[in-house]
Amino acid sequence: MNPFSHNARAWDRLVEAGNEWTRPADPAVIERARVGELELLLIPDKPVPMEWYPPLAGTPTLCLASGGGQQGPPLAAAGAVVTVLDASPKQLGQDRAVAERDGLELTTSQGDMADLSAFADESFGLVFHPCANCFAESVRPVWRECWRVLRPGGVLLAGFCNPVRFAVEDGRYDNGSLLLRFPVPTSDAADLTDPKIKAQIDAGDVLEFGHTLTDQIGGQLDAGFLLTAMMESRFQDPEGDPVSRLMDTFIATRAVKPGGGN
Numbered sequence: 001m002n003p004f005s006h007n008a009r010a011w012d013r014l015v016e017a018g019n020e021w022t023r024p025a026d027p028a029v030i031e032r033a034r035v036g037e038l039e040l041l042l043i044p045d046k047p048v049p050m051e052w053y054p055p056l057a058g059t060p061t062l063c064l065a066s067g068g069g070q071q072g073p074p075l076a077a078a079g080a081v082v083t084v085l086d087a088s089p090k091q092l093g094q095d096r097a098v099a100e101r102d103g104l105e106l107t108t109s110q111g112d113m114a115d116l117s118a119f120a121d122e123s124f125g126l127v128f129h130p131c132a133n134c135f136a137e138s139v140r141p142v143w144r145e146c147w148r149v150l151r152p153g154g155v156l157l158a159g160f161c162n163p164v165r166f167a168v169e170d171g172r173y174d175n176g177s178l179l180l181r182f183p184v185p186t187s188d189a190a191d192l193t194d195p196k197i198k199a200q201i202d203a204g205d206v207l208e209f210g211h212t213l214t215d216q217i218g219g220q221l222d223a224g225f226l227l228t229a230m231m232e233s234r235f236q237d238p239e240g241d242p243v244s245r246l247m248d249t250f251i252a253t254r255a256v257k258p259g260g261g262n
Contacts, residue, residue, distance in 0.1 A: 153260020
């Protein structure tokens with residue numbers, strides 16, 4: 001079983017089911033983006049600060065593992081030259097639908113976030129990578145590829161999970177307590193024959209992989225990036241996500257590839 005192919009099919013099904021992370025931006029969001037008012041999410045419930053973006057007009061921008069019509073079309077409306085890469089053909093279809101609806105230009109490409117060989121070195125000035133590398137078995141190749149395709153001075157905006165999300169047993173809140181049960185990382189040696197994981201596979205559910213902060217933040221630094229800002233957030237539905245009663249479990253970072261005058 002190939003996790004990449006499995007997750008591509010799983011996200012196609014989520015598009016059909018109307019999952020919240022597959023619902024395209026509405027026309028009002030696009031109109032605000034045209035005048036420079038962006039409301040994009042790297043992590044839940046906290047928009048990216050405007051000062052995190054480089055100048056967008058004419059900037060080649062890669063929306064990485066970012067299909068669904070939520071990020072690529074608004075960035076295109078703000079003046080960026082956008083390419084959206086995603087594993088799911090139906091997620092990419094959402095981007096094309098918004099572009100057609102609102103008269104925008106963007107390019108879509110089906111592929112693996114850890115393999116950007118379709119793009120030349122230093123092709124982009126911005127990589128926008130929302131919270132999606134939990135669907136990749138290993139995250140360090142993602143950072144290395146982001147480094148390669150960004151030009152000097154280019155900006156990487158990334159969201160990812162705090163690994164505590166993967167250590168807690170199903171996020172259950174029992175007797176006022178959460179149980180830390182599972183080791184992290186689960187990314188490099190995931191046992192796809194484990195009964196729990198096999199049940200997910202058989203049900204067609206999306207597979208997620210937990211990554212350490214050493215690989216998430218340290219991986220960006222080791223790739224050569226300079227981190228310039230970060231923020232944290234949580235889901236605003238503690239009933240549906242009990243861990244959010246206690247702490248922020250998502251992290252967003254702004255990183256720059258040195259050079260280019262930045």
